[in-house]
Amino acid sequence: MTDRAFAVVRAGALTTVQDLGRPGHAHLGVPRSGALDAHSGRLVNRLAGNAESAAVLETTLNGCAVRPRCVVTVAVGGAPCPVTVDGRPVAWGAPVRVAAGSVLEIGPAVRGVRSYVAFAGGITVDPVLGSRSTDLLSGLGPAPLADGAVLPLGKPAGPPGRVDGGVPWPAPPAELVLRVRLGPRADWFTDTALRTLASAAYRVSSASNRIGLRTKGPALERAVHGELPSEGVVLGAVQVPPDGCPVVFLADHPTTGGYPVVAVVDERDLAAAAQAVPGVPVRFVLNRRTG
Amino acid sequence: MRALAVGDRALLVELADGDEAGALHAELLRRRAEGTLPAVREIVPAARTVLLDGLDDPGTFARELTAWEIPALHARVEDAIEVPVRYDGPDLAAVAALWQVTEEEVAQIHSAAEFRVAFCGFAPGFGYLTGLPQRYAVPRRVTPRSSVPAGSLALAGPYTGVYPRSSPGGWQLIGTSDAVLWDAARQPAALLSPGTRVRFVPEHAGIRR
Numbered sequence A: 001m002t003d004r005a006f007a008v009v010r011a012g013a014l015t016t017v018q019d020l021g022r023p024g025h026a027h028l029g030v031p032r033s034g035a036l037d038a039h040s041g042r043l044v045n046r047l048a049g050n051a052e053s054a055a056v057l058e059t060t061l062n063g064c065a066v067r068p069r070c071v072v073t074v075a076v077g078g079a080p081c082p083v084t085v086d087g088r089p090v091a092w093g094a095p096v097r098v099a100a101g102s103v104l105e106i107g108p109a110v111r112g113v114r115s116y117v118a119f120a121g122g123i124t125v126d127p128v129l130g131s132r133s134t135d136l137l138s139g140l141g142p143a144p145l146a147d148g149a150v151l152p153l154g155k156p157a158g159p160p161g162r163v164d165g166g167v168p169w170p171a172p173p174a175e176l177v178l179r180v181r182l183g184p185r186a187d188w189f190t191d192t193a194l195r196t197l198a199s200a201a202y203r204v205s206s207a208s209n210r211i212g213l214r215t216k217g218p219a220l221e222r223a224v225h226g227e228l229p230s231e232g233v234v235l236g237a238v239q240v241p242p243d244g245c246p247v248v249f250l251a252d253h254p255t256t257g258g259y260p261v262v263a264v265v266d267e268r269d270l271a272a273a274a275q276a277v278p279g280v281p282v283r284f285v286l287n288r289r290t291g
Numbered sequence B: 001m002r003a004l005a006v007g008d009r010a011l012l013v014e015l016a017d018g019d020e021a022g023a024l025h026a027e028l029l030r031r032r033a034e035g036t037l038p039a040v041r042e043i044v045p046a047a048r049t050v051l052l053d054g055l056d057d058p059g060t061f062a063r064e065l066t067a068w069e070i071p072a073l074h075a076r077v078e079d080a081i082e083v084p085v086r087y088d089g090p091d092l093a094a095v096a097a098l099w100q101v102t103e104e105e106v107a108q109i110h111s112a113a114e115f116r117v118a119f120c121g122f123a124p125g126f127g128y129l130t131g132l133p134q135r136y137a138v139p140r141r142v143t144p145r146s147s148v149p150a151g152s153l154a155l156a157g158p159y160t161g162v163y164p165r166s167s168p169g170g171w172q173l174i175g176t177s178d179a180v181l182w183d184a185a186r187q188p189a190a191l192l193s194p195g196t197r198v199r200f201v202p203e204h205a206g207i208r209r
Helices: A038-047 A191-199 A267-274 B018-034 B058-065 B092-099 B103-112
Strands: A005-010 A016-018 A056-058 A064-068 A072-078 A083-085 A095-098 A104-106 A115-119 A150-152 A176-182 A202-204 A212-216 A237-239 A247-249 A261-265 A281-286 B002-006 B010-014 B042-045 B049-053 B081-085 B115-121 B123-130 B145-148 B152-156 B159-162 B167-169 B172-176 B197-202
Touching: A038 A056, A038 A072, A038 A115, A038 A267, A064 A115, A083 A095, A104 A115, A176 A267, A191 A261, A191 A281, A202 A281, A261 A267, A261 A281, B002 B058, B010 B058, B018 B042, B018 B049, B018 B115, B042 B115, B092 B103, B092 B172, B103 B172, B103 B197
Parallel strands: A176 A281, B081 B197
Antiparallel strands: A005 A064, A005 A150, A016 A056, A056 A115, A064 A104, A072 A095, A072 A115, A083 A104, A176 A261, A202 A212, A212 A247, A237 A247, A237 A261, B002 B010, B010 B049, B042 B049, B115 B123, B115 B197, B123 B159, B145 B167, B152 B159, B152 B172
16 A cells, blocks of 8 residues: 555544645536635645645644654644644745654644645545545535545655745635625615724624634614525625625535625635634725726 | 625516516627626526616616616527426326316416526526416425435426426426436536526427327
C-alpha cells in the first residue's frame, strides 16, 4: 500500500477537504463549494509548493490533528492557531517538514474561525464533478474528517514556497464590513428596511456555517408580501428569510432559493466573512455603482 | 423580459412565466453551443427567471438580450426520458381527495401528462417538473416529513419531483421510483437536467394504455 497518506488523530469540530470548488453545475442543484476563505486556501498551497487548486483541510474553530505516514511538507494558515509536531511548536504560515509517524496538531483558532492545512502533493481523494471539496449541503465529495480516517496524498509538485518577504495574511475581522450592491429583489423591501440594512449594527450569529453567514439584528421589513417563485442565487447573495435577518450565502449555498435577495456582497469580502466569529459586528456598506 | 443586476457579475432575467423562462434557457444553451454567447460560468433557469452568473459585462449583455428573438419552447423536439414509477405513496389518498378522483385515476392522470424539467435545486439531481394541468396543483403538507425516502415521487404546487436521496421534505408523496436520479460516477451525473422531457410510466401497467 502507498505510504503517501495521513491518518486523522483528532478530527476536530468540523474539518473538511476543500479545493477551489465545483462551479458550473448550479443548474443541476450542485453548489459551488470550495474553501470558504479561498484566499487562505490558495496561500497555504503556495507555501506547500502546490498548485492553488490542490485540496487542503479546512478546520473550524478547534483545529485537528493528523499523523502523516510519510515525510511531508505542510503549511498551516488562515485563522491563526498554535501548530505543533509531536508537541513541539512549529511555524504557522510557513512550510514545515513533518516526519513520517509524527503527529501534526493544529490547535484552536486564536482569532478567526477556519484554519487551512496544505500538504505537499495535495489531498488526493477521488474528485466528484472535477472537485475534491466536501459539500455539506448536498453531501457531495468526501465526508467531513472522522477520527481514524486515512486520506491519500499526491506526489509533491514542486519545492515549498518562499516566505522571505512575509505572506500577506489578512487578520480575522474585529468588525466585518461587507460591501454590497442592492438587488435583485431590493424592491421587495420597504425604504426603511433598505436604510436599516445600510446603517444598522448586525452581529454574526452562532448559527452560521458553510452554507450561510447568519446575522442577528433588526428585521428587514418587506414591502411585497406573498411568495417569491424559486430563482437562481449567487455566492454572496444576501437572502432575507421570514424572520427578517439577512443571511449571506457562502460556498455551500443552495443554487436556487425562494426568499428575496435584497443585495449581493462583493466576492472580495467573503474571505473575511469566513473568519468572522459569532458575535462580531457586521456592517453592510452600500455600493451605489450602477451597471 | 426584464434583466436585474445581481452583484457585479450576474444578471437575473425575469420572464412572464415558466414557459418563457424555459424558452430563454433553451436559446441561451443554443447560443452557447454555437459560440455566440459571452463567457458565462452558470446558467440557472428557475420558476420564471434565468440567472446568468460569471459574466464579464452584465450591463452590455442585458442590453443585447432585449433584442433577441426567442423561439417558443414547443419548437424543440427530442425524446422524453421514461421514468418507471409505482403509484403507492403515503399521500396518494390525500391527493386523490384533493383532485376529487380515485387513487387509480391519480395514477392515470399523472402518467398521461408530459413533463419538462423546468429547473433543478434543493438537492443535486432534484428536478422541478412542470406539465400537470394547473387544476391539479396541490399544497405542500402542513407538517413536512423529517425524512422522505429516496425515489419518492412527489407533488407540490404545480410541480412534480422525485427525491434523489433521502431528505426532509414537505411535498405530497404519491409514488416510488427505482430510477437513479443522481450518480456522481455516471456521465451525466443527473438523470434530469433543465429542459429534459419526462414521462412517468407505471410499472405493472400492461393493461393501461
